[in-house]
Amino acid sequence: MHITEGFLPPLHAAAWTAVALPFVIVSAWRVNRLMQDQPQTKLLLAAAGAFAFLISSLKLPSVTGSCSHATGTGLGAILFGPAVMALLGTLVLLFQALLLAHGGITTLGANVFSMAIVGPWVAYTVLRSTQWLGASLALSVFLAAMLGDWATYLTTAGQLALAFPDPVSGITGSFLKFAGVFAPTQLPLAVVEGLLTVVIVNFLREYSGEELQSLQFLRPALATETRT
Amino acid sequence: MKAQNIGLLLLAVALIVGSVWIGSHQEGAEFAGTDGQAMALVAALHPDYQPWFDFVWEPPPEIASGLFALQAALGAGILGYYLGFRRGRAQGRRDRADAGD
Numbered sequence: 001m002h003i004t005e006g007f008l009p010p011l012h013a014a015a016w017t018a019v020a021l022p023f024v025i026v027s028a029w030r031v032n033r034l035m036q037d038q039p040q041t042k043l044l045l046a047a048a049g050a051f052a053f054l055i056s057s058l059k060l061p062s063v064t065g066s067c068s069h070a071t072g073t074g075l076g077a078i079l080f081g082p083a084v085m086a087l088l089g090t091l092v093l094l095f096q097a098l099l100l101a102h103g104g105i106t107t108l109g110a111n112v113f114s115m116a117i118v119g120p121w122v123a124y125t126v127l128r129s130t131q132w133l134g135a136s137l138a139l140s141v142f143l144a145a146m147l148g149d150w151a152t153y154l155t156t157a158g159q160l161a162l163a164f165p166d167p168v169s170g171i172t173g174s175f176l177k178f179a180g181v182f183a184p185t186q187l188p189l190a191v192v193e194g195l196l197t198v199v200i201v202n203f204l205r206e207y208s209g210e211e212l213q214s215l216q217f218l219r220p221a222l223a224t225e226t227r228t
Numbered sequence: 229m230k231a232q233n234i235g236l237l238l239l240a241v242a243l244i245v246g247s248v249w250i251g252s253h254q255e256g257a258e259f260a261g262t263d264g265q266a267m268a269l270v271a272a273l274h275p276d277y278q279p280w281f282d283f284v285w286e287p288p289p290e291i292a293s294g295l296f297a298l299q300a301a302l303g304a305g306i307l308g309y310y311l312g313f314r315r316g317r318a319q320g321r322r323d324r325a326d327a328g329d
């Protein structure tokens with residue numbers, strides 16, 4: 001989902017940066033407040049960031065004979081709410097853009113939007129709605145992380161389609177082509193991301209009870225779990 | 229928790245191994261990155277498009293592999309530290325509670 005440096009026309013690059021910036025500012029403010037109000041969750045936040053850092057560095061093979069990587073932003077969104085992940089995701093993408101020539105500075109806004117904003121919000125929405133429908137926490141977390149991962153890649157396909165419409169079939173045709181590159185490869189990888197996220201959440205429920213209790217975002221989910 | 233997690237991790241490994249197996253039977257399978265393929269598609273759709281900005285710094289291949297490893301190591305290191313710390317603390321509490329009985 002990393003759009004390579006210079007691969008978005010200046011207008012698109014500027015527009016996505018403008019869209020992403022407010023999210024990142026609010027995110028920084030949220031993280032700051034979280035550190036003040038609940039300093040006991042500092043280490044867990046670092047662990048959630050580390051998870052995204054680790055997962056997004058692994059290029060995994062897929063059934064299509066291509067490689068891609070998971071995003072790892074679902075876990076943090078599930079634990080801390082989606083707003084917090086914009087900042088953590090931006091830090092991950094900055095590291096990759098500056099040190100690994102992966103992604104870019106001009107495309108940072110677009111990449112932040114797909115990986116650190118859309119992915120976490122989709123994950124969070126899926127978590128909440130599946131919980132409301134009465135799914136078990138493990139299933140909710142799995143679906144949230146998997147669909148968040150997938151949504152990130154579809155967003156990238158949309159961004160590229162807007163910038164580079166197909167000369168014949170337009171934006172829709174272009175979107176289908178870009179989605180055709182990302183979506184099939186990402187399918188098994190998104191499942192892997194979902195599984196790994198459940199593993200971490202299982203661990204946290206066993207050993208990090210206090211922290212989870214103090215995080216408002218998981219409280220309804222944990223409450224449902226104990227009721228059933 | 230433990231049994232479920234081991235099962236989930238094995239499933240993840242099986243998925244990746246299975247993916248390599250199926251993927252290597254695809255035509256022209258080189259396990260190239262999808263990001264690169266998408267940029268190639270940009271060039272195919274708009275052959276006249278020229279990237280207007282270049283990487284601030286592009287690490288030589290050997291250094292890049294080291295930096296990728298560093299990224300994974302930092303992530304795994306911090307995550308592992310957290311998980312070990314929490315598990316150890318929970319264990320310590322349980323031991324103390326047992327001793328107190």
